[in-house]
Amino acid sequence: MRPARATRLIFLLSGIGMASWAPMVPYAKQRLGLDDATLGLVLLCMGCGAVAAMPLAGFFTHRFGNRDVIGISGLMVCLALPLLTIAPDVYWLAAALLFFGASLGVVDVAMNAHAVDVEKHAGKPMMSGFHGLFSVGGLVGSAGMAALLKAGAPLTGSALAVSVALLAIVLTQWKHFIVRLDEDGHVRGGGFRMPSATIFLLGFLCLVVFLAEGAMLDWSAVFLRFSRGFDASSAGLGYAAFSVAMACGRLLGDRITAHVGPVTIVRGGAFVAALGFFIATLVPWGPAALFGFVLVGLGASNIVPVLFSAAGRQSGTSAGIGIATVTSLGYAGMLAGPAAIGFAAHLSSLPTALCGVAVLLVIVSFCASIVRR
Structure with a gap:
């Protein structure tokens, strides 16, 4: 089905675009003397740009449909990548990052609404x-940009090469995106309505899961280095193990969800994730x-996709x-969560703070019935 293929490619584009920035950060730091x-x-x-734009994205998809919102925002991503490499000072870089994040x-938001x-x-x-x-795109984007730079390609030229590849995806798939369909395949109408309480609860659950992902990104290496005695060169193994496990879980997730149902995915997945945090923090062995x-x-791996699907199905x-509401709350958790963990670790210890994340995941497990079809 062409819309499904187009959706897969736009998720891949999003992962590549976001991850391509990571290898460029040291160059920006050195070039601007930050x-x-x-x-x-x-x-x-x-x-901040992403979180600020997500509510607007929900309105745009509701008003104009998914196809053009995906296409135009995809073009904006292609434009933003090279801009990050030519910002002349810190203020222009901040503006470019706001534009890129937005x-x-x-x-x-639009690709997840389309996926629903x-x-x-x-x-x-x-x-x-x-x-x-999206996870595969993250690996491809970071590795591909790093390979171009390692081969001696100029920074702006490398960013342009990635942008051209992403532009090809946008232009070839634009016409295959669904505008917006209801149960009968007709374009949905109707005015704007405030999200229901159920949507906000789904957003809270998403916030907790994104907080857990942010904790792994920002604190797993610190935990292994200073709480489990890993040397600095191997402390990154924790996030690598987490990332590979998440990518594998998501690639198998549709079959598992079809077999056991969304409630079991959220209940069991949150419990397993909480158990992982408890094992990592309570067992004093690397x-x-x-x-x-892992x-x-x-x-x-599959909790957030199930939550997004549930948000997109609400009558x-x-x-x-x-999805804009749930995504905004989720990304707010990813942004603010690591700082909150750092504050909690300062008051107690990092293992204790990570145990707190596990307790929140247990709460997610108890609330799993909200995603029932």
């Missing part, structure tokens, strides 16, 4: 596979920590508005 504190503030602009945020329509049309779970392609991080990746709210 210290660590300034760089940290500038990097926050990307997330573009990715709009793509994120594709799922409805196919009559089977597909969201986990789409998110698996390999046990790595095993725990469990976190496997358990969390009385368009898929775009529902």
Whole structure:
């Protein structure tokens, strides 16, 4: 089905676009002479741009349909990547990152809303596979950009090469995106409605899961280095183990969801992820920590896709508005969560703070029935 293929490719584009920035960060730091504190503030602009744009993306998809919102925001991502390499000072870099983050945020909401329509049309779970392609895109984007730079390609030229590849995806797939369909295949109408309480609860659950993912990104290496005695060169193994487990779980997730149902995915997945945090923090042995991080990746891998699908199926709210609300709350958790963990670790200890994340995941497990079809 062409819309399904187009959806897979736009998830891949989003992963490639986001991850391509990571190898460019050291170049921006060196070129503009930024210290660590300034760089940290500038990097926050990307997330702030995404969170600020997501509610607008929900309105745009509700008003104009998914096709053009995906296409235009995809073009914006292609434009933003080269701009990041030519910003002449820190203020222009901050502005470029706001634009880049906003573009990715709009793509994120629109592609997930479109994925809900594709799922409805196919009559089977597909969201986990789409998110698996996003994870694959992350690996391809970071590795591809790093390979170009290592081969001696200029920074701006490398960014342009990635942008051209992404542009080809946007231009060839634009016409294959569904505008916006209801149960009978007709374009949905109706005015704007505030999201329901159910949508906000789904958003809270998404916030917790994204907080757990942010904890792995920002704190797993620190935990292994200073709490489990890993040397600095191998402390990154924790996040690598988590990432591989999550990618594998998502690529298999649609079959598992079709077999056991969305409630079991959320209930069991949140419990497994919580168990992973507990094992990593309570068993004072390095390999046990790595095993725990694998469990976190496997358990969390399919919760967010199921939550997005549930948000897009709520009656009385368009898929775009529902997913925009859930996504905004989720990304807010990813942005603010690691800082909250750092504050909690300062008051107690990092293992204790990570145990707190496990307790929140247990709460997610108890709330799993909200995603029942």
